Amino acid sequence: MLERIRNSRANKIWIFLAVLGPGIITAMADNDGPGIATYSVVGARYGYKLLWMLLLITFSLAVTQEMGARIGMVTGKGLGGLIREKFGLKLSFLAMSAVLVANLGTTIAEFAGVAAAMEIFGVHKWISVPIAALLVVFLINKADYRKVRTVFLFSAIIYIVYVISGFLAHPDWTQAARSTFIPSFEFSRGYLVAFIAVVGTTITPWGQFFIQSYVVDKHLDIEHLNYERADVFFGAFVTDFIAFFIMVACAATLFVAGQHIASAEQAAVALVPLAGRFASGLFAIGLLNASILAASILPLSSAYATAEAFGWEAGIDRSFTEARNFYILYSFFIIVSALIVMIPRVTLISIIFISQTINGILLPVILIYVLKIINDEEIMGDYVNGPVFNTIAWGTVGFIIAVTVALLAATLLGFA
Amino acid sequence: MLFASNLQKQRVIDNKGLAIGSINDLVVKLGPKYPYVTAVVVKTPEKKLVYVAWEKVQSFEESEATVTVSLAQVGPFKPEADEVLLIKDILDKQIVDTKGKKLIRVQDIKLARIGTKLRVVAVDISFSGLLRRLGMRKLADSIDAHRPPKFIDWENVDILSRADPSLHLKVSHDKLSLLHPADIADMVNELSPKQRTAILESLDMEVAAETMEEMDPEFQVEALTDMENEKASHILEEMAPDDAADLLADIPKEKADELLNLMDKEEARELRNLLQHPENTAGGIMTTDFVTLAADINVRQAIESVRQQSKEVDEMYYLYITDSVGRLYGVLSLKQLITARLDQKIEKIMVTEPIKVTLETEQEEVARLVAKYNLLAIPVVDKHDHLHGIVTVDDAIDVVIPTAWKRRFPRIFA
Numbered sequence: 167m168l169e170r171i172r173n174s175r176a177n178k179i180w181i182f183l184a185v186l187g188p189g190i191i192t193a194m195a196d197n198d199g200p201g202i203a204t205y206s207v208v209g210a211r212y213g214y215k216l217l218w219m220l221l222l223i224t225f226s227l228a229v230t231q232e233m234g235a236r237i238g239m240v241t242g243k244g245l246g247g248l249i250r251e252k253f254g255l256k257l258s259f260l261a262m263s264a265v266l267v268a269n270l271g272t273t274i275a276e277f278a279g280v281a282a283a284m285e286i287f288g289v290h291k292w293i294s295v296p297i298a299a300l301l302v303v304f305l306i307n308k309a310d311y312r313k314v315r316t317v318f319l320f321s322a323i324i325y326i327v328y329v330i331s332g333f334l335a336h337p338d339w340t341q342a343a344r345s346t347f348i349p350s351f352e353f354s355r356g357y358l359v360a361f362i363a364v365v366g367t368t369i370t371p372w373g374q375f376f377i378q379s380y381v382v383d384k385h386l387d388i389e390h391l392n393y394e395r396a397d398v399f400f401g402a403f404v405t406d407f408i409a410f411f412i413m414v415a416c417a418a419t420l421f422v423a424g425q426h427i428a429s430a431e432q433a434a435v436a437l438v439p440l441a442g443r444f445a446s447g448l449f450a451i452g453l454l455n456a457s458i459l460a461a462s463i464l465p466l467s468s469a470y471a472t473a474e475a476f477g478w479e480a481g482i483d484r485s486f487t488e489a490r491n492f493y494i495l496y497s498f499f500i501i502v503s504a505l506i507v508m509i510p511r512v513t514l515i516s517i518i519f520i521s522q523t524i525n526g527i528l529l530p531v532i533l534i535y536v537l538k539i540i541n542d543e544e545i546m547g548d549y550v551n552g553p554v555f556n557t558i559a560w561g562t563v564g565f566i567i568a569v570t571v572a573l574l575a576a577t578l579l580g581f582a
Numbered sequence: 583m584l585f586a587s588n589l590q591k592q593r594v595i596d597n598k599g600l601a602i603g604s605i606n607d608l609v610v611k612l613g614p615k616y617p618y619v620t621a622v623v624v625k626t627p628e629k630k631l632v633y634v635a636w637e638k639v640q641s642f643e644e645s646e647a648t649v650t651v652s653l654a655q656v657g658p659f660k661p662e663a664d665e666v667l668l669i670k671d672i673l674d675k676q677i678v679d680t681k682g683k684k685l686i687r688v689q690d691i692k693l694a695r696i697g698t699k700l701r702v703v704a705v706d707i708s709f710s711g712l713l714r715r716l717g718m719r720k721l722a723d724s725i726d727a728h729r730p731p732k733f734i735d736w737e738n739v740d741i742l743s744r745a746d747p748s749l750h751l752k753v754s755h756d757k758l759s760l761l762h763p764a765d766i767a768d769m770v771n772e773l774s775p776k777q778r779t780a781i782l783e784s785l786d787m788e789v790a791a792e793t794m795e796e797m798d799p800e801f802q803v804e805a806l807t808d809m810e811n812e813k814a815s816h817i818l819e820e821m822a823p824d825d826a827a828d829l830l831a832d833i834p835k836e837k838a839d840e841l842l843n844l845m846d847k848e849e850a851r852e853l854r855n856l857l858q859h860p861e862n863t864a865g866g867i868m869t870t871d872f873v874t875l876a877a878d879i880n881v882r883q884a885i886e887s888v889r890q891q892s893k894e895v896d897e898m899y900y901l902y903i904t905d906s907v908g909r910l911y912g913v914l915s916l917k918q919l920i921t922a923r924l925d926q927k928i929e930k931i932m933v934t935e936p937i938k939v940t941l942e943t944e945q946e947e948v949a950r951l952v953a954k955y956n957l958l959a960i961p962v963v964d965k966h967d968h969l970h971g972i973v974t975v976d977d978a979i980d981v982v983i984p985t986a987w988k989r990r991f992p993r994i995f996a
Contacts, residue, residue, distance in 0.1 A: 247676070250674050250687060251674050251675070254673070254674060254715075255587075255674065255689070255712065255715040255716065256715065256716060256717070258674075259716055473684075475687075476686065476687060476712075477676045477677060477684055477685065477686040477687030477688075478684060478685075478686060479683050479684040479685070480684070488683060
């Protein structure tokens, strides 16, 4: 009897560990170079003011990621393929266009992250970016997938420095707590853009595709839904826990000093309470690591999703002749992104910030498709969304659209 | 040519001329070499899905379909196990090759009217098909003009059921015969000879015979010669005698004799008789399917007699009154018979001295008389006034208008 209980408990833990992964990995990938940069910029500019948003976004992220994982478990298909099958060619073309624009923007931002990090070490972007592009190709083609994943998880440790630095900077905890739970709003262009950028860097169109294909790739069965939920929710919590401390650290250092961020060097100031004169170096390593890893995932994820929607053969284990379109798309992403970042005189931090804003604006498009699919009984059977999930997800969509419209209005009306 | 992607906005009109909704999908029966449409799924203005059996579809054009039922008479949609939905289940589906590699998704599906059925003939996998569905019709057409679009003959693909996530190719991709659009078209006529025979052989006899009748004469000959004798003779038996006789007259005499010997004795005798007449005379274009009545029976008995003879006769416009040795005596339209009192004698209501032609009358003259007197059929007699057959209006029209033209008119289904 006792034996059996022990067995079943061991079994449960084993299942949890087997299932654990997609949610956490996607969460880590979410805090990529552009993520760090965006949270830093917003924290420096608005202090604690936007923390309440992170709280809400955590719920949205948890729900949308869970939806992606659930669709993957029930259908065993990627999001690109499902969209094509349910919505036909025209609407899937629209969806894929939105994803590709958002993803290209993010890939550019990843290379910009590489360039910004290496500039701290005095390496010009004309040298660092091509090397990074080659490294990305190498990582994808030659490296073992499991090893890449381990590196991923390891790289997450670097975010702990933000948590420590956040404490050491002696932030105004009362104000931080108040800002987290009491929303404040400001009808200015800058604030609205910051708003959308934070959403866009946390809940991403590509993250939606990524979690689903990860779950499909792992052949996770729907009977393990509860374990996968735990994984996804935990991942969402971790993502925003780190985002919270990046913002707090920046608020306690840069915002207090009235310093806006225009370069990576300035963003590194947030780590001074922990690392002192090594802050720049530490920041640079963290940013580089996060950017390179995401830069190797994004072109791949984009090429996979597109190939799936159009029914082309895809995969890095296929030869070029077998999966021609896949390779063309994948190379296009890397080459174009690298080249754009290498254009003289573009400011890297603003490229990153703009790309994340575009991500945020395009996010509702993808979420609407996801919601339509997950509420289709013919596809999802008994696993359609419940009212709570629908409310949160549709609420997120409505909220982002409302803020986008407000931003448009603010721009047209000439608000600063 | 019909494309599945074009069908979705098609209006559906019922038998009273009222719009009942728009085409939502087509139900296709899997199994035969070229799956055929068994029902159309109609979306009503209230967004309800109902389905109309294909037999109830009177015409099916790119912009509009008419059905012979009203909205009150159609039921909700429930497909059978071997039926799939064309747009929902096949369009946009992944195509995988023999090695399980992904090729592309189904860009479009090509349908063709073959006989009375609408069949799935090919799958479009070309880039222009993709453009066309994105609304870039002109660009697609100009690409097609430079490079023929790629279609996979349906014969080369396999779909197991509705639940099957992909369409499987039966031959490896490089060996796949990509057909030119000219090869796959609305009509069997436009298919290659091999396909034509394949289609005919996959059909049941009755449909095959009907299909044959609709085909261009030269293709009929080709298909019949390519077919096994056994099969060919069965198809001939099912065909209208006049069409069968015309066909037999066009093939080599030895082959025709072989086929006639394999046929049912009575049928063969009839055909041999018909074959004696030159093709361009009334005897050559007449059919021997007609209904005869005696003059001295009453209407009640006549109706009973018509009912019995109707089993062997495809179409019936007039009833011919003959004497005991088969001499033509009078004629009666179905309407006249049905509207007459039951106890009336036939000889009292029939028209005596009907318009008629002889076996040797030239076919143009037959057509002229049919047109002049607005007849649906004209009797053919020999010099002793014995009734041998009738020439129906459609065969008379064929003399003046070539068959290919006639096919443009929507076909009316029984």
